[in-house]
Amino acid sequence: MAEILILNGSPRAPRSNSKRYAELFSESCRGQTRYLAVGRDNHQELCGALEGCTDLLLVFPLYADGIPVPLLHALKAFEEQPPKRRPTVSVLINCGFYESEQNDAAVDMVRQFCRQAGFPFGSVLEIGSGEAILDTPFRAMVRGKIKKLARAIETGKHSALRVTMPISRGMFVKASTKYWIRYGAKNGVTAEQMATMQIEGSAPNGK
Numbered sequence: 001m002a003e004i005l006i007l008n009g010s011p012r013a014p015r016s017n018s019k020r021y022a023e024l025f026s027e028s029c030r031g032q033t034r035y036l037a038v039g040r041d042n043h044q045e046l047c048g049a050l051e052g053c054t055d056l057l058l059v060f061p062l063y064a065d066g067i068p069v070p071l072l073h074a075l076k077a078f079e080e081q082p083p084k085r086r087p088t089v090s091v092l093i094n095c096g097f098y099e100s101e102q103n104d105a106a107v108d109m110v111r112q113f114c115r116q117a118g119f120p121f122g123s124v125l126e127i128g129s130g131e132a133i134l135d136t137p138f139r140a141m142v143r144g145k146i147k148k149l150a151r152a153i154e155t156g157k158h159s160a161l162r163v164t165m166p167i168s169r170g171m172f173v174k175a176s177t178k179y180w181i182r183y184g185a186k187n188g189v190t191a192e193q194m195a196t197m198q199i200e201g202s203a204p205n206g207k
């Protein structure tokens with residue numbers, strides 16, 4: 001029976017979309033699962049948890065077309081201190097943009113890690129519009145794909161899956177723009193301010 005370690009690689013793990021996706025995965029699984037969040041100081045705990053599991057599922061958001069840095073550091077620790085038997089690594093990644101293909105580069109990074117560190121690579125689920133989809137009626141589509149991912153990992157018949165909202169790109173851009181403008185207004189930030197490089201009062205060049 002599969003023993004799956006689910007690692008949440010979101011830098012905002014306790015209130016992340018990745019946590020919600022990880023919970024849906026646990027509910028869909030017939031095998032044993034354990035959930036841990038990647039932190040700055042818990043690499044020893046994570047390396048210990050890798051011992052004895054058959055599968056590792058990395059659940060994380062796309063950050064700047066790549067892997068969030070805390071997760072990269074954890075992967076480095078796994079390469080340096082690998083478990084006696086390396087588990088098969090699968091990926092459940094979500095991104096803010098509409099296209100699930102935005103996640104391809106980050107998945108390739110995990111593939112490259114597996115090749116380099118000698119871990120078998122398993123299944124993938126790439127979610128587009130991952131910030132929004134769980135709060136729409138399309139969440140049923142995500143649940144379906146997560147179930148398929150769970151079956152693929154449990155049976156070892158690995159597959160690559162994708163899902164996004166079944167609406168046009170134009171509709172997605174319109175709806176998301178409206179959402180973020182309202183969200184900014186709630187926090188006292190205008191659309192014009194959001195369109196600048198200013199972050200909490202300081203420009204990226206320090207001015």
Ligand SMILES: Cc1cc2nc3c(=O)[nH]c(=O)nc-3n(C[C@H](O)[C@H](O)[C@H](O)COP(=O)(O)O)c2cc1C
Pocket residue numbers: 010011012015016017018019060061062063064065066094095096097098102130131
């Ligand atoms: C610093 C940062 C960088 C991001 N970069 C991308 C990106 O390159 N492409 C994209 O589609 N979404 C990007 N996003 C959006 C996240 O992938 C999206 O909001 C995701 O749902 C966050 O998941 P989480 O709550 O599990 O952290 C970024 C978000 C942040 C905060």
